[in-house]
Amino acid sequence: MASRTSRDVLGRGLAVLGRAIREQPRIFAVAVAGSVLFGSMVVGSAYVVGAVVGDVVVPAVARGSVEVGALALAAVALFGISVLRVAGIFGRRLGAGYMQYRLQAAYRRRVTRRYLDLPLSWHQRNATGTLLSNANSDVEAAWYPIAPLPFAVGTLVMLVGAVVSLFVTDWALALVGLAVFPALFALNVVYSRRMAPRQARAQRLRAEVSGIAHESFDGALVVKTMGREAQETDRFAARAGELRDALIAVGRLRGVFDPVLETLPSLGTLAVLVVGTVRLRQEAISVAELVSVAFLFTVLAFPVRAIGWVLAELPRSVAGWDRVRRVLDATGEMPYGDTELDSADPRPATLAFADVWFGYEPAEAHLPGTEVLGEVSFTVPAGKTVALVGPTGAGKSTIAGLAVRLVDPRAGTVTLDGADVRRLTAASLARTAALVAQVPFIFDDTVRANITLDRPGIGDDDVWAALRLAEADGFVAALPDGLDTRVGERGTSLSGGQRQRLTLARALAGRPRLLVLDDATSAVDPRVEAAILAGLRSSTAEPGAPAATILVVAYRRATIALADEVIYLEQGRVVARGTHSELLATVPGYADLVTAYEQAEVEQAEQRTYDEDEVTPPLASGLEIEVDR
Structure with missing residues (x-):
């Protein structure tokens, strides 16, 4: 199961996200629109900063004086871009949060309704703690990647715009971008596949720990009267220890990959400066263009991480969705009919x-x-x-x-x-x-x-x-x-x-x-x-x-x-x-x-x-x- 999950977690995770988008298309569109606006302003701010440095700051240093009109225009441009970025962040976060919590609430209701439809025999085969976990932590895990999803989609649009602008600026700098961006994607895919079995095991252990705790609390009278406190404590501690080790394994893998994912954009910025310096000496690009591209790589580091956040949470999402779907797809429901007995009849029934x-x-x-x-x-x-x-x-x-x-x-x-x-x-x-x-x-x-x-x-x-x-x-x-x-x-x-x-x-x-x-x-x-x-x-x-x-x-x-x-x-x-x-x-x-x-x-x-x-x-x-x- 673990190997299968690691192989197809990306496809299955994207399918879960696709379901979320189909169920909440309007809210998702609002969130993505905010994210695209933010991404566009990020790319735009890089070229505005480049223009300010190349066309305002460098000439001012050369002349020994500042042109007030140009400086005021630069300030207005930067302020306008900042306002639009704030608006984009607001729309993105509001839409993503609303979408995530709405999906969680809807699926908690669906799981609960399914519990009511399923016969008693089905409930007798499933531990109460597991059922509580299905309706709570599993639903939460299934839709956890929704929060960074609009940001990631907007980032993809931003990356396309960034690559196009790099080719427009200089082909050599564009090649640096084409080397860094695919490396980021590949690293994120490897990360999600390695993370899949670890997240699935952690999610399963969460349910088991919840089940043991519920059983111990529910049977408190037996535990106390039979003197089983130590044994129940040991039983809970053993499974809680397994959950701890599983979560540590998740954290350890994240600790290895996160620094690498953070470092790649910085290495890209360094490569841009090296290549850009050579191209500047060759007079193939201007100072403004070099500053713009270097600044673009700098500001792209954070948005690109949004894609990594989505891919990193896909294994947990798939594990939670599989457990939720097990309830939603369970067979043996007891549908009611449409026959009504006379509610006003006071006589005993036969x-x-x-x-x-x-x-x-x-x-x-x-x-x-x-x-x-x-x-x-x-x-x-x-x-x-x-x-x-x-x-x-x-x-x-x-x-x-x-x-x-x-x-x-x-x-x-x-x-x-x-x-x-x-x-x-x-x-x-x-x-x-x-x-x-x-x-x-x-x-x-x-x-x-x-x-x-x-x-x-x-x-x-x-x-x-x-x-x-x-x-x-x-x-x-x-x-x-x-x-x-x-x-x-x-x-x-x-x-x-x-x-x-x-x-x-x-x-x-x-x-x-x-x-x-x-x-x-x-x-x-x-x-x-x-x-x-x-x-x-x-x-x-x-x-x-x-x-x-x-x-x-x-x-x-x-x-x-x-x-x-x-x-x-x-x-x-x-x-x-x-x-x-x-x-x-x-x-x-x-x-x-x-x-x-x-x-x-x-x-x-x-x-x-x-x-x-x-x-x-x-x-x-x-x-x-x-x-x-």
């Missing part, structure tokens, strides 16, 4: 699975996939509560994800009120169905903001109604600022059960017609859980109250017993369905599993009681014990 098959794609193309569900068919009638029960890995959470279309089935259909969920619009699906996951996510914001999520039409009365149904109104009312209390990042100021009840209230505030609970009350006290589920069931019979069909992934016997029907799963297949009591009597595997769950719950309760009795006040004051408040 959920149906018809011969549904689902499997996760392999992480690598040559590896086999994982079959999770097969021939799954069942219906959750409107207004009913159905519990999904099964051992770990039976496919319960996958069914929950399919119900709200986090993923799509490989075969079969999932319907809401007879409409295939793949045909629904995103807005209609969001209004109709809501998922409450086992692991709650709370934003670093107020309680109110976490529940409303800026959804229109949800007032404080709706928030409190949802909190009451979720059995969360009591602890929210006791918070220092009530609904205006900030709960910290991921809700760190709340217990696990409180966070689960807030996410349940968030779902209920939208008045969904289908509510999917993926073990969403696992951290809640059993008595509180029973009250929540009983409230949800009874609310469907109350006029004006949120009415919802409920599909719940359940483990506790009390939760399962509240369901109208139980669906028992094993290895991704529906093994049995019926009431809790029917399955207890007829399905041995179901009875064994529920009994095991119940025994485990009893043991956990006994252990919690024992731990609370054993904890002394001094120790308890130094620990943050996660219990449902």
